[in-house]
Amino acid sequence: MTSKKWACSIALSLAATAPAMGAGQSEARGFIEDSSLDLFLRNAYISRDYKQGRQDKAEWGQGAVLNFSSGFTRGTVGFGVDAFGLYAVRLDSGRGRAGAAGIDFFRVDNNGDVERDVARAGASIKLRFSNTVLAYGDLRPTLPVLNHDASRLMPESFTGTMITSNEIEGLTLHAGRFHAEARKSDESRDGGGLKAIDLIGGRYQFNEVFSGALYASDIEDVLKRQYINLNYVRPLAQGDSLTLDFNGYNTKQDRKFDADEGKNRIWSLAATYATGPHAFTVAHQRSSGDVGFNYGFYQDEGWVGNGGSTIFLANSFWSDFNAKDERSWQLSYAVDFTEYGVPGLSYVVAYVRGDNIDAGAPSRGKEREWFNQLSYKVQSGAAKDLSIRLRASFLRVSEDARAYNSEGNEIRVFVDYPMNLF
Numbered sequence: 001m002t003s004k005k006w007a008c009s010i011a012l013s014l015a016a017t018a019p020a021m022g023a024g025q026s027e028a029r030g031f032i033e034d035s036s037l038d039l040f041l042r043n044a045y046i047s048r049d050y051k052q053g054r055q056d057k058a059e060w061g062q063g064a065v066l067n068f069s070s071g072f073t074r075g076t077v078g079f080g081v082d083a084f085g086l087y088a089v090r091l092d093s094g095r096g097r098a099g100a101a102g103i104d105f106f107r108v109d110n111n112g113d114v115e116r117d118v119a120r121a122g123a124s125i126k127l128r129f130s131n132t133v134l135a136y137g138d139l140r141p142t143l144p145v146l147n148h149d150a151s152r153l154m155p156e157s158f159t160g161t162m163i164t165s166n167e168i169e170g171l172t173l174h175a176g177r178f179h180a181e182a183r184k185s186d187e188s189r190d191g192g193g194l195k196a197i198d199l200i201g202g203r204y205q206f207n208e209v210f211s212g213a214l215y216a217s218d219i220e221d222v223l224k225r226q227y228i229n230l231n232y233v234r235p236l237a238q239g240d241s242l243t244l245d246f247n248g249y250n251t252k253q254d255r256k257f258d259a260d261e262g263k264n265r266i267w268s269l270a271a272t273y274a275t276g277p278h279a280f281t282v283a284h285q286r287s288s289g290d291v292g293f294n295y296g297f298y299q300d301e302g303w304v305g306n307g308g309s310t311i312f313l314a315n316s317f318w319s320d321f322n323a324k325d326e327r328s329w330q331l332s333y334a335v336d337f338t339e340y341g342v343p344g345l346s347y348v349v350a351y352v353r354g355d356n357i358d359a360g361a362p363s364r365g366k367e368r369e370w371f372n373q374l375s376y377k378v379q380s381g382a383a384k385d386l387s388i389r390l391r392a393s394f395l396r397v398s399e400d401a402r403a404y405n406s407e408g409n410e411i412r413v414f415v416d417y418p419m420n421l422f
Contacts, residue, residue, distance in 0.1 A: 024131035024166070028078045034071020037421040039064065042414065044153045046103045050408040057100035061153045063088035072128045083123040084138070088154050090116050101297060104308075105153040107185040120187050122157050132165040138182070138189070141307075143174060144227045144247075145199050145217035149184060149296070149308030156307060157182045159189060160197075173202040174215075181305055183298055193300025196220040201227070209233045221256040222304055223294070225249055229312065240275040247312050249293060262291035266322060268314035270330070277339040281350075283314035283330040285321055292404070293322035317371045318393035321354040323404045325364075328354035332371075344377040357401040365401025370394040389414040 028034065042065075047058040065086040072078025090106050099108040106115040124137025138157045140148040148156040160178030176199050181192030201215025213229040230246045248267035255261050270283035287293055295310045297303030314330060315321040321328040332350035337343075350371040357365035370393065377387040391412040397405050 025072065025076070025078050025128050028072040028074050028128070031070050031073050031080060035422075036069050038067045038069075039419045039421055040067065041417040041419075042153060044105070044415075045411075045413040046105075046152075047411045048100060048103070048408055049410075050406055052402070052407070054406060054408075055096060056408075057103060058092070058097045059090070059100075059103050059105040059153075060092040061088050061090050061105045063153045065155070072126075076129065078128040080126045080128070081123060082126060082135070082137075083121070084157075085119075085121040086154050087119045088117060090114065101301075103152065104183070104185045107183070107191070115185070118154065118185060118187055120154075120157075120182060120189075122159075122182070122189070131167050132163065134161070134163050136161045139178075141174075141176070141178075143199065143201070143215060144213065144229065144312040145201065145215045145225055145306065145310065146176075146178065146197055147307045147310040147312075151309055152184050154184050156184050156192075158194070158197075158307070170205040171202060172204075175200045181298065181307075184308070191300075192298035192305050194305045195222075195299065197306060203229075209235070217306065219254075219304060219306055221254050222299065223251055223253045223257060225251045227312070238275075240273070243270075243272040243274070245270045245272070245314070247314065249313075251289075251293065253291065253294070258291065260290065262289065264289040264291050264293050264324075266293045266313065270314040277336040279334040281314075281330065281332040281334075283332075285313055285315040285326075285328045285330070285354075287322055287324065287326045289324070292324040292326070293320070315352050315354075317350065317352060317369055318395050318410050319352070319354075319367055319369050319405055321352060321367070323354070323365075323367075323401065324358040326354045326357045328352055344379045346375045348373045348375075357398075357404060359401045359404040361400035361403065363400045365398045365404070367395065367397040367401055367405055367407075369396075383417070385419075386415070386417045389416075 042063045045060040049056050065084060068083045070080040072080045098106060098114040106118060108114050122138025124135050124139055126133055126135040138159050139162055140155060140157050158178040159180035160176060162176035165173040178197045180190035181194040182189050183191040197217060197219050199217040203213040205211045209232060211231045215227040217225050228248045232244045234242045236242060246269050251264045253262045266287040268283055268285035270281055272279055272281040295304050295306055296308040299305035311320055315328045330350055330352045334348040337345040353368045355366045359365050373391040375389045378384055393410040395407050397407040
C-alpha cells in the first residue's frame with residue numbers, strides 16, 4: 001500500500017471512530033477569542049572559511065516573520081485560518097560570497113546576482129473535529145521525514161494537506177501529502193521544484209519514561225524512507241537522569257533519482273547523563289549500504305527536497321557524518337549557568353570523529369569536527385526572550401573523503417527576538 005493510500009485510510013478511520021464532541025473541539029472559544037499574532041525578528045550571520053583554495057562564503061541578513069493563528073469556531077466541526085508573512089533584507093553577501101547551498105539566505109540568479117531582499121506570504125485553512133485537525137495550505141511541518149528548515153535566516157514552507165490526530169491519550173498520528181516547497185531564499189511558492197511527498201506515522205508515549213515513533217515517507221521519483229525512534233529516560237537519585245535515544249532511517253532511492261536504486265541504512269544511539277546544570281553525552285552513529293544518507297535541499301537542483309532539517313540523528317552538526325559506510329563517535333558537554341548566578345546563559349561543546357568513509361577513493365576517509373555554541377536569553381524587562389547564539393565549528397576532512405565533504409571553519413551569529421502582539 002502506498003503512503004498516499006495509507007494517509008487516506010487513516011483519515012477515514014479517524015472520522016469514523018472519533019466521538020461527536022471530543023475534548024479539543026468542545027473547548028473551542030471562537031475564531032477571534034483563541035487567535036494570536038506573533039512577530040519574530042532574526043538577525044543572522046554565517047561565515048564559512050573553506051580550505052584547499054575553495055572560495056569562502058558568508059551571508060548576513062535581517063528578517064521578520066509575522067505569524068497569525070486563529071482559534072476554531074464553535075460547534076461539532078471547528079474552522080480556523082493560519083497565515084504568515086515574511087520579509088528579509090540582505091545586509092552583506094557580496095563579492096561572490098553568496099550561493100553556498102548550506103547557507104542559502106538569499107538566492108543567486110542565473111546571472112550571478114544576489115537578491116537584495118525576499119518577501120513571501122502563505123496561509124492555510126484548518127478544520128477540527130474532536131481532537132483531530134485537518135489543515136490545507138502553506139504549512140511548516142516538523143516531522144522526522146519532513147522537517148522544514150528554520151535554522152537559517154528565513155524558514156522553508158510546504159504546500160499540501162496534513163492530518164494531526166490526538167484521539168488516543170499519549171498517541172499523536174500524522175498523515176499528509178505535499179506538492180510544493182517554498183525555499184528559504186526565494187519568493188516563489190514552489191521555488192524548490194517539489195513533485196510530491198506522502199507521509200504517515202506517529203509517536204506514542206508508553207509511560208512517563210519511554211516513548212517511540214514510527215514514520216514513513218514516499219518522495220515521488222526520489223526515494224522511499226522509514227524512520228524509527230526509541231527514547232528512554234531513567235530518573236536517578238538527587239534529580240539526575242540518564243537518557244537513551246535511538247534514531248534510525250532506512251532508505252531506498254528511486255530509479256529516476258539513482259539509476260542503481262541505491263539503499264542506505266543509518267542509525268544513531270546517544271546516552272546523556274544529566275546532573276544538576278551539567279549534561280554529558282556519548283553517541284555512536286553508523287551508515288551502511290550502497291550510498292550515503294541523502295536529504296534536504298531542493299529537487300530542482302537535483303536533491304531530495306524534503307526539508308533542510310530532516311535528519312534526526314545524534315551526530316548532525318555542521319557535518320552530518322552521513323557518508324557511505326561512515327562510522328562516527330561523539331563526546332559532548334553542556335552546562336546551564338543558572339545555578340551559577342547567570343540565568344539564561346548556556347554552553348555546549350562537542351567533538352565528533354568519523355571514519356571508514358567511502359567517497360570513491362582507493363582508501364577510506366576520515367573527518368572530525370569541534371562544535372561550540374554559547375547562548376544567552378534575556379530573562380526579564382523590555383527585551384525579555386531576546387536570545388543570542390554564538391556558534392563555531394572547526395571541520396577537518398582527509399583528502400580521500402573530500403569528494404563527500406569540504407573542510408573549513410564556520411561561524412554563526414544569531415540574534416532572535418520573538419514577540420507576542422496579542
